[in-house]
Amino acid sequence: MKVLFVTSEFADFTKAGGLGEVAASLPRALKRGGTDIRILLPAYPEVIAKAGTISIIASLPGRAEIEPCFLGEVRTPDGLILYLVLAPSLYQRGGTPYGGPHAGDWPDNDLRFARLALAAAEIAKGQCAGLAWKPNLLHVNDWPGGLAPAYLRWDGASLPTVFTIHNIAYQGVFNRDRLHGLGIPEAAFHMHGVEFYNRLxxxxxxxxxxDEVTTVSPTYAREITTEALGWGLHGLMQTIAADGRLVGILNGLDDSWDPSSDPQLPDHFDSQDLSGKRALANLVRTGLCLKPSDGPLFGIVSRLVHQKGLDMVSDVAEAIVQQGGQFAILGLGDPQTELLLGRLARGQHDHIAFLNGFNEAMARRILGASDFCLMPSRFEPCGLVQMQAQRYGALPIARATGGLADTIEDDATGFLFTECSAAGLHAACQRALRAYGDPVVFENMRRAAMCRRFSWSTAAEQYEALYRRSIGRPVSDTAALQRLRHSPSSELRAVA
Structure with a gap:
């Protein structure tokens, strides 16, 4: 199979969240399984800086206000092929893939990502002058590539398409007066099209x-069909689920997350020898200016946004400190959440440390040092931190939502709570503290968590089965097909 994988992030070069990790890991797992998969990505400055030599292989036409551009090709050291959309006026800017160095999205994000989507459609149609390779399936990720399947349909192309929702809360919504500038037919501005509450x-x-819609965990696939978590699209998601076209496929964990060999950890450990973890905890406490302690260390590595529920942490932190707990918090995000956590740390500076920013090495060290990892998310499509935490022996304390519910075994590899409140989080923390007080129970739970495996190969098998089903080829992996058949789409279709 030949698959074009369209993404706005790729962790080797640039990432703003979990999409970047998925885009770097899933295609590699698919490639190992024999899929000829190639990635399409905007050529941001950091991409150009890290990519090395870029070969210009094709030119791409414009449409309406979308300017023409060139297509570049690079290969990663392990042989993964990336196509880069070279449009300097749209992408050669500082900041994140979506906004400038300061708060706020780029005002022309509609043009920036319509350019990405149009490039995907041109490649998919096999009309990209200078490029001999043509996919037989298009896999698009999240709203930045959302117009790609639409451009294909509007142009009369019938290539199978798979669309993955990583977070339905981020939808790429723009004013309806942008239709003509983006080359969108007026007839498409309809409930059965691109219209969303009189916007695009x-x-x-x-x-x-x-043709097919996936999301990043089975539970989240069910949740986005509900009014509470469908963000206004629950009706459409219910329809797609009833048609059997909505599948939840759980993300995996990159193999680099191994506490016995991680080069970012000054002390290594595994499930049978935890002495290195204890040494790492002492090192992290010293580095964060926390008082020496034999009590539990609660780690938080998170984007600081309302979704993550960190306001609940501020409500329970004092009680946990009084019971001997300490906190190591690392994150970047909303100014209000940053201010809240900063005040919390200043008020308990001997027991609560807050590092405002993100650093990969520090994230790994905090998870490696921690006894528990707090994730009181209001919703969580999949989540990677809870998988990383379990692998590093930090038992997650998390809300039972989305991928958290799918990857944490309550009272076995972590602690789940359902009530979205400080009281719910506090009750789960008390259960965790009781377990910590029983060394046999706690060490058994920690070892069970560290032995969990969240393999990308499992996800790749399910995606390959979905690709083959979309293309109309026989699905050779019976187990993968069975997993698809028992996805939330099947359950919802039965209910419907």
Whole structure:
């Protein structure tokens, strides 16, 4: 199979969240399984800086206000092929893939990501002058590529498309007066099209015009069909689920997350020898200016946004400190959340440390040092931190939502709570503290967590089965097909 994988992030070069990790790991797992998969990515400055030599292989036409551009090709050291959309006026800017160095999205994000989507459609149609390779399936990720399946349909192409929702809360919504500038037919501005409460939604376009829709965990696939977590698209998601076209496929964990060999950890350990973990905990406490302690260390590595529920942490932190607990917090995000956590740390500076920013090495060290990892998310499509934490022996204390519910075994490899409140979090923390007080129970739970495996090969098998089903080829992996058949789409279809 030949698959074009469209993404706005790729962790080797640039990432703003979990999408970057998925885009770097899933295609590699698919490639190992024999899929000819190639990645399409905007050529941001950091991408150009890290990519090395870029070969210009094709030119791409524009449409309406979308300017023409060139297509570059690079290969990673392990042989993964990336196509780069070279449009300097759109991408050669500082900041994140979505906004400038300061708060706020780029005002022309509609043009920036319509350019990405149009490039995907041109490659998919096999009309990219200078490029001999043509995919037989298009896999688009999140709203930045959402117009790609739509452009294909509007142009009369019938290439199978798969659209993956990583977080339905981010939809790429723009004013309806952008239709003509983006080359969108007026007839498409309809409930059965791109219209979303009298505005234009890139994510809805991707969902509506794709053949198959996936999301990043089975529980989240069910949740986005509900009014509470569907973010206004629950009706459309219910329809797609009833058609059997909505599948939840759990993300995996990169193999680099191994506490016995991680080069970012000054002390190594495994499930049978935890002495290195204890040494790392002492080192992290010293580095963060926390008082020496034999009590539990609660780690938080997170984007600091409302979704993550960190306001609940501020409500329970004092009680946990009084019971001997300490906190190591690392994150970057909303100014209000940063201010809240900063005040919390200043008020308990001997027991609560807050590092405002993100550093990969420090994230790994905090998880490696911690006894528990707090994730009181209001919703969590999949989550990677809870998988990383278990691998590093930090038992997650998390809300039973999305991928958290799918990857944490309550009272076995972590602690789940359902009530979205400080009281719910506090009760789960008390259960965790009781377990910590029983060394046999706690060490058994820690070892069970460290032995969990969240393999990308499992996800790749399910995606390959979905690709083959979309293309109309026989699915050779019976187990993968069975997993698809028992996905939330099957359950919802039965209910419908």
């Amino acid at each position: 939604s890139f994510l809805k376009a991707g969902v509506f015009y794709s």
